[in-house]
Amino acid sequence: MDTASFTGFLKTIAILIMIYYAIRIAFRLLAPVLIQQVVKKAGKNFHEQQQNMQQQYQQQPDPYPSGKPREKKKVGEYIDFEEIE
Template identity: 35%
Template sequence: MQEASLVGLVRTILIILFIYFGLKLIFKWFGPLILKYFMRKMGEKAFKGFNPQDFSNPNSSHNNKKNIDKDPETKRKEKKPVGEYIDYEEID
């Protein structure tokens, strides 16, 4: 049967503190490098779908014309009357 001892408890606490401060120090040193890497990858993904030819000469593109003469097909529905408004007063 195993018994809990004070030496084992102190050893466990020291190991936990060593791991905590070790990881904290590693992230302090290498955190900015990791963040730069992920930000660069996210930027590449964000601009991957854009075609640089679309931005070079906007007058040559045939997709620049927009149809603004189109009437909206959906019309607003009339609101049905819900009922009478009742103002309640608070009683002290």
């Protein structure tokens, strides 16, 4: 069985620190590319949704075919109340 030595411990710490900094540098280099891809995809999805909504709107029948709004049901007459002092 091997015993742990101080130099082995220092080597392990040095390797862990180098791996940590390598990951940080790689992330700094790759993050802009990844973010750009995410933004492109979100923009594409938004554009597709907008086109789908536009097509659905164009396919709906005109609610007022004659150009005039429909007459609403008359429920009763309007009564204007005045305040009495």
